[in-house]
Amino acid sequence: MDRPWLAHYPPGVPAEIDASGYSSLVDLLEDCFRRHATRDASICMDARMTYRDLDETSQALAGWLQSLGLERGTRVALMMPNLPQYMVAIAAVLRAGYVVVNVNPLYTARELEHQLKDSGAQAIVVLENFAATLEEVIQRTEVRHVLLAAMGDMLGFWKGRLVNFAVRHAKRMVPEFRLPADEGHTVTRFNDAVAAGQRLPLKRPSLQPDDIAFLQYTGGTTGVSKGAMLLHRNVVANILQSEAWFAPALTFLGDKPLTIVCALPLYHIYALTACNFLGLRLGMTNLLVPNPRDIPGFIATLQKHKVHMFPAVNTLFNALINHPDFGRLDFSELQICNGGGMAVQQATAQQWHAITGCWIVEGYGLSETSPVATANRIDIQGFTGSIGLPMPSTDIAIRDDDGNDVPLGTAGEICIRGPQVMPGYWRRPDETAKVMTPDDFFRSGDIGVMDANGEVRIVDRKKDMILVSGFNVYPTEIEQVVGLHNAVLECAAVGVPDDKSGEAVKLFVVRKDGVAVDEEDLMRYCRDNFTGYKRPKYIEFRDELPKTNVGKILRRELRRAA
Template sequence: MERIWLKHYPEGVPADIDVSVYPSLVALLEESFRKHAALPAYRFMGKSFSYAQVDELSRAFAAYLQASGLQPGDRVAVMMPNVPQYPVVVAGILRAGMVVVNVNPLYTPRELEHQLKDAGTKSIVIMENFAATLQAAQAHAKVVDHVVLTAMGDMLGWIKGAVVNHVVRRVKKMVPEFQLADAVRFNDAIAQGRGAVFKPVTVRPDDIAVLQYTGGTTGVSKGAVLLHRNLVANVLQSEAWYRPAIDRVAAEGQVVTICALPLYHIFGFNTNMMLGLRMGGCGILIPNPRDLAGTLKTLSTERFHSFPAVNTLFHALAHHPDFDKVDWSHLKMSVGGGMAVQQATAKLWLEKTGCPICEGYGLSETSPVVSCNPTTSTAYSGTIGLPVPNTELRLIDDEGHEVPAGQAGEIAVRGPQVMAGYWQRPDETARVMTADGFFRTGDVGMVDERGYFRIVDRKKDMILVSGFNVYPNEVEDVITQMPGIMECAAVGVPDEKAGEVVKVVIVKKDPAVTEADVRHWCEANLTGYKRPKLVEFRNDLPKTPVGKVLRRELRDRPATPAR
């Protein structure tokens, strides 16, 4: 496909950039540590951490890993929420030439055991809140040789840290009992590292930086192999795309980003941590964005410019009674990703903040950013925007051929941010990579005459009603625009006559909304075969920690009706 989108790039955004500026993420990080040493890199619970501090602490942690006998290329798992230990540990792992294995802290013992075994991890750095999960994962056999334990307040100083840890452990009772006899405490590891000699490692572009495991909502979770050059490229691509907004912030000084996205998720990892450090920005760490009142309380004390998030978080915050206690006037970038941004959410967010949500698109396998709406946008477009620099997109059929203009096809991506493959799964890699280097995303999309892409839906989520394709995103978008509806999800369920029919699961904002109201709304806004045959109300929807709705659970698990 011709890169027709280049004609519609914002002024100042180049078609291609030099993605080989840094040989590795390590080189990028070390330059940032030097250039911005005096600036705050992160703020957490009211305490700031400078670039110089992150530099010194991560160097000490790298020395500790080396002194522990780990070698370049060894995999080190990281299982913690957004706390300042996370960037310190990740930078230390990379500086030691080792591989970061990001782990979702909400994993079950079975999921954790699978990932640690699959990645062949030698070590894990884990928040004590989740240590009982690790203990259970090792009930039958040891899955990791070396454990570093950290606590919420470990970097907050002796007095404040002790208070925070006491509250987390004893008052809120967020740390289940566990026994990990040989574990080393994070602050002890740092102290040992300071007493050791760090031996710098040469890290090359084709060395593995991160094993980023896909969500596993369908089948077994797989590790996307992200090389240093993949992640460096995507940081630079994203920086080039965001440049118009970054320049608008420059007058106010340092770019401040709200880090509510989990840093262990690829969106938060590269957009918040790596791009933030590259720009010399400051990240406000939010350990639990589901605590909406706590999140808004933190935001009310900050002046911030950038807020990357998922639709569910934008939606929940905008509906919270404390929303107006926050000063949103400095916000220049609201970037939506991870899932489709719904029109009703985008409309409300713009009304309440004056900053439109720029929807983007990406995957773990693409480091993650593939496309994004221009940061010069003034309104919601309903698309995933234009491919970022150095990126090609095409729409293909099941045989890999480009589909005719105007037709829907599977989105395929080629660019320097595309992964090297799935960890130790050549068969799975072959399934998703075309002979000419395009990655098959599994998302069905369309493109307009300007080169703006729109996702119709996931191939696996498409509902086939009497031979007609129904895309859940469309049904959900229509229903969430109905007054009195908080959120909803659409899935296909088996039907003897039609093969499948549409079922919607709805969370109400107004208790008075009835099934009849929903059906009347759908009759006015959806053609017959797209209208739900089954309507169910619940108190909430099952979601991943990032906020993606788990449609499989809606199909497979019995309902818990709304009370």
């Protein structure tokens, strides 16, 4: 197929990547541990973990996991916020020859039970703060081994004890729990397991490129949450693709250690690859932020460090720029701000640049693509509104409902082919058949347009499109324009039933503090900016909008409420 995007790649970015040098993700990780041994792999609450620490601790934990007698390929769930223990556990599970199942620590018991049952996980590493949720469901799952972590486990002896006391007693953040410890279940403290593992051998498994590394569960925003099977070769490829894309923009900084902000949750595929794995590959320090919703605390953390790379979602960028202390930070070494997970809005991008001097480089991907499929050039000097160009070794096709390629400039479903694309969903051949084409493209469910340069622009998800009197209305367009209004903090557009037009547009709006705006003001603004059928028929003001734990606005929740 034609690849018009290759002519518009930044200097130094190759058309293809070669992942043949690594037989598994473990090989790549161990190479990182060797090359960057003396550097800091993470900083969390001022505690530092070097690459050598990460190597030795994860090897010990891997040996302990193997001592449980689990078979190769066993699924091990991880249920924690961004802590050094998480980085250690990811590496340990992979090095032991098992499969990582990332779990949102804020899941309800019902959601947790579904994921544990569906994955067939036999072990779980869980922060004690969330053990009460596990207690509710563990007897109905295959989980037999619980590794119980505490917030202060890797913060040093005295600081760790102080943090654990504060979390457990002062802040009462650990609900009472009683996990089963009988003939069929074991419960072990994280640090005890690491200490025991230091006396145990690690039997290095013979991992192959096609072995499963992760069951990465989809967000569930389009139906039942499914486990995308990400193979070792899928994740290795996306790390190398991301390195190829971003590295040229960082080379002029030299070989000094760089810091990447890891505020997005590591259980999410975006942070897993863009922060954890890419950071390790480039010898960066992951600045771990366990609770990014605490914006004052987040800003206080940023104040202590000069950061070089800042991945986030629009809602997080927006929350930071609207805090009065954010503009006082030192951004002199910030080089790359990459946005994903949801559309970056123009107003957010412009205000972020005005404060930091760095444009947000928007990219696009999904759990099923490890995740990065496209990205804007790092040297952009403005808001593009596009998701950029296909990554190296990646093909993007825009297709109609019958699977035919549409002409450039015509809207259709974005389909992705490349070494980062999953082979399918865990134990769901029916769902796999719906999204994988005979020529190995993944059907994303997103509607987009490709121009003559190969640049792709998202129009919207199929399911979110609003049909008004036979005309297509795309919520992202409405949200982008309304988001430019100086009184609007956040907004979301959904379709609601209408007797005359089939559907009508309803707009949900969160006002900025201290800025007055009413329904008539926004209606007037929309009349000035949209043709008739695109204008919202209803406007509802709210104090906040429902979001996933990654920060995506949940339009489906708003549709239900509408």
